[in-house]
Amino acid sequence: MTIPRIVGAGLIVIGVGVGIGKIGGQAMEAIARQPEAYGKIQTAMLIAAALIEGIGFAALFATAEA
Amino acid sequence: MRSTFPIKLLFVTSLFLSATAFANPTESDAEAGEKDLKTEITEYIGHHLKDSHDFSLFSITQENGEKKHIGFPLPVILWDNGLKVFSSSKFHHGEAVAEVDGDYFKLDHSKIYKTDASGTITYDEKHHATNAKPLDFSITKGVVMIFLTGLLMFLLFKGLATSYAKNGSIPKGIGRFFEPIVLYIRDDIAIANIGEKRYKKYMPFLLTVFFFIWFLNMFGLTPFGVNVTGNIAVTTALAIVTFLLTNLTGTKDYWKHLFDPLGDSMPWYGKLPLYVILIPIEILGIFIKPFSLLIRLYANMQAGHIVIMSLIGLMFIFKSWIGSPLSFGLAFAISLIEILVALLQAYIFTMLSALYFGFASEEHDHAEAH
Numbered sequence: 001m002t003i004p005r006i007v008g009a010g011l012i013v014i015g016v017g018v019g020i021g022k023i024g025g026q027a028m029e030a031i032a033r034q035p036e037a038y039g040k041i042q043t044a045m046l047i048a049a050a051l052i053e054g055i056g057f058a059a060l061f062a063t064a065e066a
Numbered sequence: 067m068r069s070t071f072p073i074k075l076l077f078v079t080s081l082f083l084s085a086t087a088f089a090n091p092t093e094s095d096a097e098a099g100e101k102d103l104k105t106e107i108t109e110y111i112g113h114h115l116k117d118s119h120d121f122s123l124f125s126i127t128q129e130n131g132e133k134k135h136i137g138f139p140l141p142v143i144l145w146d147n148g149l150k151v152f153s154s155s156k157f158h159h160g161e162a163v164a165e166v167d168g169d170y171f172k173l174d175h176s177k178i179y180k181t182d183a184s185g186t187i188t189y190d191e192k193h194h195a196t197n198a199k200p201l202d203f204s205i206t207k208g209v210v211m212i213f214l215t216g217l218l219m220f221l222l223f224k225g226l227a228t229s230y231a232k233n234g235s236i237p238k239g240i241g242r243f244f245e246p247i248v249l250y251i252r253d254d255i256a257i258a259n260i261g262e263k264r265y266k267k268y269m270p271f272l273l274t275v276f277f278f279i280w281f282l283n284m285f286g287l288t289p290f291g292v293n294v295t296g297n298i299a300v301t302t303a304l305a306i307v308t309f310l311l312t313n314l315t316g317t318k319d320y321w322k323h324l325f326d327p328l329g330d331s332m333p334w335y336g337k338l339p340l341y342v343i344l345i346p347i348e349i350l351g352i353f354i355k356p357f358s359l360l361i362r363l364y365a366n367m368q369a370g371h372i373v374i375m376s377l378i379g380l381m382f383i384f385k386s387w388i389g390s391p392l393s394f395g396l397a398f399a400i401s402l403i404e405i406l407v408a409l410l411q412a413y414i415f416t417m418l419s420a421l422y423f424g425f426a427s428e429e430h431d432h433a434e435a436h
Contacts, residue, residue: 039254043254043258043417046410046413046414046417047414047417047418047421050362050414050417050418051358053362053366054358054359054361054362055358057361057362057365057366058358058361060365061361061365
């Protein structure tokens with residue numbers, strides 16, 4: 001029995017969601033602790049989120065093509 | 067306790083509404099029409115995501131069942147035993163075979179194939195056309211939009227430059243809107259990531275790529291229905307420029323870091339087993355960085371377009387009074403998010419490009435730490 005592709009896509013979205021959610025949440029904690037470092041934290045957060053997103057999209061394409 | 071009442075009411079109402087919304091399609095003769103509608107919507111979205119050889123804005127099905135296309139044709143430039151230039155109106159939106167100097171061409175899924183006089187296209191078992199493909203250099207819809215954006219950017223920023231020269235570096239008019247953005251890219255993207263010393267070399271590229279991607283993303287949200295940054299060829303070209311700039315302007319330390327990452331901290335016999343694994347990973351990394359750039363931009367724009375078009379398509383699937391407001395509300399909300407994403411993706415592309423340029427222009431300052 002083969003597992004449908006859509007299950008893989010769902011798993012990817014769960015993983016990416018958890019990852020980006022954790023980054024966003026911890027960035028907010030950091031901003032609350034040090035509001036003056038807002039700009040730097042936001043930049044670092046966006047880069048990390050973009051990197052995870054890139055991997056997530058690559059994986060989504062893999063499920064669509066396989 | 068009182069606050070739960072509206073939620074319950076909403077829940078019951080939504081159940082009732084969904085019951086009426088799904089009641090219609092269960093009739094047996096509506097079933098076939100429903101399936102046709104779904105494939106039609108899927109085909110329409112698929113068609114929208116692709117580049118096309120004519121700039122069609124919309125089409126109307128007339129009373130006699132004939133489709134009338136509103137838009138204008140674009141030039142087709144083919145290389146097939148000599149240059150062939152003709153108007154895309156010869157294809158009649160993929161319905162007719164175009165005859166040029168004794169050769170016949172036909173459109174199939176937005177791609178041009180060489181055929182015989184009657185326009186037969188043979189397919190393999192995966193439903194890919196097996197006909198010969200001429201080299202296609204056509205001015206397609208996407209190319210037109212790239213030209214237009216280039217022209218717009220040239221006129222806009224050329225005008226701003228002359229305005230700054232005339233007014234003694236005081237922004238006027240639309241310059242007041244663009245100056246903070248340009249300054250942000252210089253101070254918070256270029257200088258922060260590349261450093262005071264070398265950032266000037268990269269500024270033209272960073273500014274160009276930022277405004278190019280941003281404008282094209284915004285054009286993608288207009289009803290013209292262009293999807294340029296959601297085209298993998300365009301994002302690949304942009305990523306290749308970043309790749310070339312990173313590696314052609316790389317300093318000695320950048321290359322040393324790639325091929326000798328541990329430096330003098332270890333004797334050569336200790337480095338050897340590590341480098342068998344490390345160096346291939348570093349070399350792979352050179353290619354993975356721009357690859358992730360191109361995939362991210364392409365997939366984000368493509369996904370945004372699919373979501374908006376699908377939500378609009380809901381209107382035709384529901385076929386009841388609840389469909390239109392629901393579809394409108396959802397599409398409106400997603401469109402607002404897409405405006406943010408259009409800016410964010412341009413920012414991320416510029417930011418990560420600057421970060422890679424920063425890696426490429428690193429100088430010995432980290433060596434003292436070892």
